[in-house]
Amino acid sequence: MAKIRDLTVGKPSKVLRDFCLPMFGSIIFQQLYNIADSFVAGKLIGEDALAAVGNSYEITLIFLAFAFGCNIGCSVIVSQLFGAKRITEMKTAVYTSLLSSGAVCLALMAAGALAGGGLLKIIQTPENIFPESLLYLNIYILSLPFVFFYNVSTGIFSALGDSKTPFVFLAASSTANVGADILFVAGFGMGVDGVAWATFICQGISCILAVLFVFRRLSELRTDEKPKKFSAVILKKIAAVAIPSIFQQGFISVGNILIQGVINGFGSGVIAGYSAAVKLNNLVITSLTTLGNGVSNFTAQNIGAGKHDRISEGFRAAIKLVLAVSIPFALLYFFAGGYLVKLFMDSPTDTAIDTGVMFLRIVSPFYAVIAAKLASDGVLRGAGLMTKFMAATFTDLILRVVLAFVLSGPFGSTGIWAAWPIGWTTATIISLSFYVSFRRKNKNSLSK
Numbered sequence: 001m002a003k004i005r006d007l008t009v010g011k012p013s014k015v016l017r018d019f020c021l022p023m024f025g026s027i028i029f030q031q032l033y034n035i036a037d038s039f040v041a042g043k044l045i046g047e048d049a050l051a052a053v054g055n056s057y058e059i060t061l062i063f064l065a066f067a068f069g070c071n072i073g074c075s076v077i078v079s080q081l082f083g084a085k086r087i088t089e090m091k092t093a094v095y096t097s098l099l100s101s102g103a104v105c106l107a108l109m110a111a112g113a114l115a116g117g118g119l120l121k122i123i124q125t126p127e128n129i130f131p132e133s134l135l136y137l138n139i140y141i142l143s144l145p146f147v148f149f150y151n152v153s154t155g156i157f158s159a160l161g162d163s164k165t166p167f168v169f170l171a172a173s174s175t176a177n178v179g180a181d182i183l184f185v186a187g188f189g190m191g192v193d194g195v196a197w198a199t200f201i202c203q204g205i206s207c208i209l210a211v212l213f214v215f216r217r218l219s220e221l222r223t224d225e226k227p228k229k230f231s232a233v234i235l236k237k238i239a240a241v242a243i244p245s246i247f248q249q250g251f252i253s254v255g256n257i258l259i260q261g262v263i264n265g266f267g268s269g270v271i272a273g274y275s276a277a278v279k280l281n282n283l284v285i286t287s288l289t290t291l292g293n294g295v296s297n298f299t300a301q302n303i304g305a306g307k308h309d310r311i312s313e314g315f316r317a318a319i320k321l322v323l324a325v326s327i328p329f330a331l332l333y334f335f336a337g338g339y340l341v342k343l344f345m346d347s348p349t350d351t352a353i354d355t356g357v358m359f360l361r362i363v364s365p366f367y368a369v370i371a372a373k374l375a376s377d378g379v380l381r382g383a384g385l386m387t388k389f390m391a392a393t394f395t396d397l398i399l400r401v402v403l404a405f406v407l408s409g410p411f412g413s414t415g416i417w418a419a420w421p422i423g424w425t426t427a428t429i430i431s432l433s434f435y436v437s438f439r440r441k442n443k444n445s446l447s448k
Contacts, residue, residue, distance in 0.1 A: 015314075049132060054271065067152075079297045157214070176202050294378070299379050319371075
């Protein structure tokens with residue numbers, strides 16, 4: 001297994017590349033969970049099952065927003081403390097993150113159990129897919145402890161410069177998930193519930209292993225005094241990063257639910273096509289976001305160590321990295337989107353195929369644009385500039401939601417997809433301007 005790594009030494013471009021590439025591999029395998037669910041649902045159960053899984057997925061993103069916020073809050077603060085070599089406080093930050101995340105998880109499980117059906121009705125889930133959507137959602141809610149503690153654990157690994165351990169866990173569990181999906185559905189004759197339970201089991205195993213290895217990593221770091229298990233002061237610092245991240249991700253999730261509501265008005269064929277295409281799209285966006293998280297860890301460690309001059313070089317390396325990832329995906333989706341969408345469905349309708357292809361052809365040319373935003377977002381988040389980070393993200397989402405409603409009238413579902421590039425481009429300009437301002441301020445402070 002990989003070891004703890006100091007991101008404040010070595011050539012920034014090489015350090016960032018070596019650190020981020022396993023993270024990219026991890027997110028590819030993590031996305032296999034959702035892609036496998038949709039693939040098996042569409043191929044082995046039917047188009048309505050694919051629509052049900054995709055429909056529920058938008059609501060699961062609300063819960064994932066909280067888990068992601070806990071991940072980022074923990075990761076940034078632990079990175080800064082590790083970079084400053086304040087190991088005792090760093091361990092306290094880890095324990096505090098795990099305890100507080102557990103409390104948040106329990107509250108969300110209660111809320112989800114009570115409000116899941118209501119949320120599906122709010123987004124106008126068609127009656128023919130409502131029961132299966134609710135079934136999938138309820139099983140997902142039961143898996144929330146695994147989702148939360150796995151996310152926090154990966155945040156801790158990243159903060160300690162170890163991006164390879166999560167990759168190993170995810171590679172194994174994601175591969176197992178594909179086999180379990182097929183076994184439960186084709187072998188045991190289960191439906192959407194089989195897809196959900198297969199994911200539940202594999203996520204659980206991955207989570208347990210990740211938490212065990214977190215404590216093993218901590219035991220390798222010796223301290224002169226015993227760290228406290230909880231600190232209100234450190235919790236406040238974690239919350240200062242986590243809460244804006246939760247609001248940001250939550251706002252995105254709510255916005256996506258509103259967009260899903262508009263999409264649902266066009267029927268299950270459009271829902272199925274969008275469900276397949278958006279999984280492919282999310283594979284790219286989540287990969288780029290994860291690389292941005294790597295930039296956050298790099299930035300936070302170097303700020304903690306007082307090595308501000310390394311951040312600009314790291315950002316330039318990050319831009320090259322995200323472009324190297326986004327451009328091949330853009331070409332693949334634009335020219336081969338139809339073949340990829342068909343992979344998710346058995347005997348798909350023309351509406352479903354046309355919808356998925358149109359979505360990918362509209363959004364994929366702009367992957368390089370959103371890639372630049374997510375790289376600069378990484379610096380802003382690692383530097384603790386959460387207000388500026390949120391401003392760029394909220395601008396993107398507000399534009400996409402508003403334009404989805406406005407453009408769907410005259411242009412149908414195509415108008416909804418057109419909102420993506422407009423929101424991405426505007427937000428990228430804002431985020432990059434904030435980064436340039438941060439860099440100039442940094443240079444001025446260093447020259448004094």
